Amino acid sequence: xxxxxxxxxxxxxxxxxxxxxxxxxxxNKGVDGLMLVGIRTRGVPLAKRLAAMIKEQEKVELxxxxxxxxxxxxxxxxxxxxxxxxSTEIPGRVTDRKIVLVDDVLxxxxxxxxxxxxxxxxxxxRAIKLAVLIDRGHRQLPIRADYxxxxxxxxxxxxxxxxxxxxxxxxxxxxxxxxxxKMDPPPFPCAGEAEERGEE
Amino acid sequence: xxxxxxxxxxxxxxxxxxxxxxxxxxxxxxxRVGPALAESAAAAGYEIIDASPYLVLPGLIxxxxxxxxxxxxxxxxxxxxxxxxxxxxxxxxxxxPNTKPPADNGSVLTYIRAKAAEAKAARVYPVGNITKGxxxxxxxxxxxxxxxxxxxxxxxxxxxxxxxxARNAFRYGRLFGKPFLLHCEEENLSAGGQMHEGFAxxxxxxxxxxxVAEEAMVARDLLLAEDTGARIHIQHLSSKxxxxxxxxxxxxxxxxxxxxxxxxxxxxxEDVADYHTATKVNPPLRTKEDxxxxxxxxxxxxxxxxxxxxxxxTREEKNQEFGRAPFGMTGLETALGLIFTEFYHTxxxxxxxxxxLLSLSPARLLGIxxxxxxxxxPADLILVDPDRExxxxxxxxxxxxxxxxxxxxxxxxxxxxxxxxxxxxxxEI
Amino acid sequence: MxxxxxCLLGLEDLxxxxxxxxxxxxxxxxxxxxxxxxxxxxxxGWTVATLFYEPSTRTRNSFELAAKWLGADTxxxxxATSSVQxxxxxxxxxxxxxxxxxxxxVLRHSMAGAPWLLARTVDxxxxxxxxxxxxxxxxxxxxxFTLKERFSSLAGLKVVIVGDIMHSRVAKSNIYGLLKLGATxxxxxxxxxxxxxxxRLGVQVVNDLRxxxxxxxVINVLRIQLERQEKGLFPSLxxxxxxYGINREVLRIAPRDLVIMHPGPTNLGVEITEEAASDPRxxxxxxxxxxxxxxxxxxxxxxxxxxxxxxLS
Numbered sequence: 001x002x003x004x005x006x007x008x009x010x011x012x013x014x015x016x017x018x019x020x021x022x023x024x025x026x027x028n029k030g031v032d033g034l035m036l037v038g039i040r041t042r043g044v045p046l047a048k049r050l051a052a053m054i055k056e057q058e059k060v061e062l063x064x065x066x067x068x069x070x071x072x073x074x075x076x077x078x079x080x081x082x083x084x085x086x087s088t089e090i091p092g093r094v095t096d097r098k099i100v101l102v103d104d105v106l107x108x109x110x111x112x113x114x115x116x117x118x119x120x121x122x123x124x125x126r127a128i129k130l131a132v133l134i135d136r137g138h139r140q141l142p143i144r145a146d147y148x149x150x151x152x153x154x155x156x157x158x159x160x161x162x163x164x165x166x167x168x169x170x171x172x173x174x175x176x177x178x179x180x181x182k183m184d185p186p187p188f189p190c191a192g193e194a195e196e197r198g199e200e
Numbered sequence: 201x202x203x204x205x206x207x208x209x210x211x212x213x214x215x216x217x218x219x220x221x222x223x224x225x226x227x228x229x230x231x232r233v234g235p236a237l238a239e240s241a242a243a244a245g246y247e248i249i250d251a252s253p254y255l256v257l258p259g260l261i262x263x264x265x266x267x268x269x270x271x272x273x274x275x276x277x278x279x280x281x282x283x284x285x286x287x288x289x290x291x292x293x294x295x296x297p298n299t300k301p302p303a304d305n306g307s308v309l310t311y312i313r314a315k316a317a318e319a320k321a322a323r324v325y326p327v328g329n330i331t332k333g334x335x336x337x338x339x340x341x342x343x344x345x346x347x348x349x350x351x352x353x354x355x356x357x358x359x360x361x362x363x364x365x366a367r368n369a370f371r372y373g374r375l376f377g378k379p380f381l382l383h384c385e386e387e388n389l390s391a392g393g394q395m396h397e398g399f400a401x402x403x404x405x406x407x408x409x410x411x412v413a414e415e416a417m418v419a420r421d422l423l424l425a426e427d428t429g430a431r432i433h434i435q436h437l438s439s440k441x442x443x444x445x446x447x448x449x450x451x452x453x454x455x456x457x458x459x460x461x462x463x464x465x466x467x468x469x470e471d472v473a474d475y476h477t478a479t480k481v482n483p484p485l486r487t488k489e490d491x492x493x494x495x496x497x498x499x500x501x502x503x504x505x506x507x508x509x510x511x512x513x514t515r516e517e518k519n520q521e522f523g524r525a526p527f528g529m530t531g532l533e534t535a536l537g538l539i540f541t542e543f544y545h546t547x548x549x550x551x552x553x554x555x556x557l558l559s560l561s562p563a564r565l566l567g568i569x570x571x572x573x574x575x576x577x578p579a580d581l582i583l584v585d586p587d588r589e590x591x592x593x594x595x596x597x598x599x600x601x602x603x604x605x606x607x608x609x610x611x612x613x614x615x616x617x618x619x620x621x622x623x624x625x626x627x628e629i
Numbered sequence: 630m631x632x633x634x635x636c637l638l639g640l641e642d643l644x645x646x647x648x649x650x651x652x653x654x655x656x657x658x659x660x661x662x663x664x665x666x667x668x669x670x671x672x673x674g675w676t677v678a679t680l681f682y683e684p685s686t687r688t689r690n691s692f693e694l695a696a697k698w699l700g701a702d703t704x705x706x707x708x709a710t711s712s713v714q715x716x717x718x719x720x721x722x723x724x725x726x727x728x729x730x731x732x733x734x735v736l737r738h739s740m741a742g743a744p745w746l747l748a749r750t751v752d753x754x755x756x757x758x759x760x761x762x763x764x765x766x767x768x769x770x771x772x773x774f775t776l777k778e779r780f781s782s783l784a785g786l787k788v789v790i791v792g793d794i795m796h797s798r799v800a801k802s803n804i805y806g807l808l809k810l811g812a813t814x815x816x817x818x819x820x821x822x823x824x825x826x827x828x829r830l831g832v833q834v835v836n837d838l839r840x841x842x843x844x845x846x847v848i849n850v851l852r853i854q855l856e857r858q859e860k861g862l863f864p865s866l867x868x869x870x871x872x873y874g875i876n877r878e879v880l881r882i883a884p885r886d887l888v889i890m891h892p893g894p895t896n897l898g899v900e901i902t903e904e905a906a907s908d909p910r911x912x913x914x915x916x917x918x919x920x921x922x923x924x925x926x927x928x929x930x931x932x933x934x935x936x937x938x939x940x941l942s
Contacts, residue, residue: 068657071657071661071669071670071671071699071929072669072670072671076671076932076933077932077934077935077936078935079933079934080633080933080934080935081631081632081633081930081933081934082632082633082929082930082932082933084650084653084654085654085657085658085926085929086656086657087656087657087660088657088660117670121664121666121668121669122664122666123665
């Protein structure tokens, strides 16, 4: 274990999500036809929290979907054993809806590429937007987020650890130096360990 | 060339002998056995062999061998089979008649004997068929077979299913005084069977070959032998109940002898493991209980001898689905090592008993020379290093085939030199 | 232990954890096959060959769809028994399929153990789709999956397998799988079709069907084949139906919430009546759907570690 640098504590995470929830409703001029879709694992509690905040503001309960992108990963032949696949649960159809994809960390962009493909296989959404808690840079694909909680500067030798109450018992985000830093960010840094620690 | 084997430990149960002595081999015969013969032998210009580190045994005699020639020379030839024999310590082998064409006529027997003479390795005693083509339909011309050197009758590989024909064979065969070597298998009961019927066959989903398929035929043949007075020899016993049937028949005075193979004494149906075709034999490897009964039968004399049922098959034939691979495994080159490892070094069998089972008993059964180191007998003998540890290696087989489940086994005990008729036909010392 | 095998030859050597992982992975797979567009990119560029030495449209189609929906290409090689008898060599055929670029070979063979030989011969991943009277692991997996959908846990579940246990690879694989997941298994059928030593697998043998089903949670009805009658293993299909056929009367004896399974294809009126097969308690059609899901799960789990498997330990 390397040194840890705090990025956000519990209060900061709450404030950032609050702002994101406002940005989402504001930019979409309300919540009509909107659906939040969290990317497993940690995008899911984040989408649910956003939905709860939006409900406070708008008095409308937004549908929240869960997207598992494992079958769409582009690194499956690089790893073993295969990562655990879980269900995708989308309430209703995605066709003609405005979807806001929610994830914890935006990094190489490969997860989002997979999520876009997974979503498109379910139908033809009117639009897809992306909300992330952290954008840590180092993109490998031309993908950007529409709603960003916080942009931070990191090196490839660092990992961004996102802990959430729902999955990890506490809300905390920090940067950790990897004990054996690699020069290139792995395409799916969370490969196989998505359950333990969330990143991207 | 004349030899003096100096100071080896002679094991010769026929002469009741187990001591270190010298042997003079002159003109292919054992001319003298006694202490301190070496000096005069040296003076006479004989080659002196220091046999003191070794056991000197009468050459082993294998009552049950498939040499495959004529007809299936890709599996084995008389030359390669007899080379395998002498490498394994066998100076004589008894060739089963299921060749292609089968040995149901004099010319095939003559061919086999001629080829064997050419090969100059082990002696080959051919067996003639009981029925024409071994098909179990009509009797073979037994008189012609005997006239051309058949030492016994057998349809090995198959039984004579027709009880009436078998009975007639036993009656007619009285003319010749030769034993019937019987493969006991009730073919309706064994049809399609791939391995012993039991838990292992259930587990592997292979069609079972039940013990009773052997036992029913053993029982029938014992009754027919009793009825006709024929001298029968039951080949490759595999089941407990077969041993009991023979034990009981012997008590009644039926003229029966029996053999067991090293593999049935050592392996069980569990060794089929994940479909190892090298373990596919007929009769099949059976349970631990059967194996124990066979061992007991060997110790109490119910079973008279050990024979290998050396059955070579090509790699291609064995490297198939279990259900398509042929039955049989080679045995000539592993028998002595297995018996020494499993029975001598464990204290189950004495050296005298081993010589009896692998040499004396088969010689007596067929009335052929060998089985003893008595003065005047042909110089068929082997030097054995009982403590030599060696690994069975595929590339070291003299046999053309390598279908042995014992590849990779570490054995203790090996024939290091083999003499047939006064000539060294195998020697690694 | 996470699933990281290259070959699935039988359920006998899988751990309970591995079986559970396959079944859990089959859940999202089933969700995918219920979609309008059933297509994933997961195995794009992979080739799944089905090599069938026995006719079986059901199993072959199920594997083919599973492979296709995961994005793989498929190639089907069906070899008539007659050409095997003409001496067409299994090893050569297998090597040819490998040379054609197959990453998976799904093998159905009439001879027990053929998948072992295949796995020793080729580098491809090998899935046993039924070998002789030995195992049919994917059928058992789909049966287990179907039961898990219904009962969530199999612990303590009483399953009765009815029929020709001796020649049934389905029975054998089901026994291994069910016992590993904690169910109890009873087999029933004509005594001449109960293989020796089957109790040693941990199952109970009950000869009388009516006694066997009394407290059953599940009955799995095996297909009976006419050729067994010809071999003298039982007198007639009529008598079989009378003694071991699942019908209204048998269902009356069994508990009300019984689940009825059959690996298919059914001989209606022999081992099961049309009425019993279409009873609301029958899950026979669900089994077929679930077959694709578990086979997708398996293909996915077995494809880990790169095509050549260099990343596998």
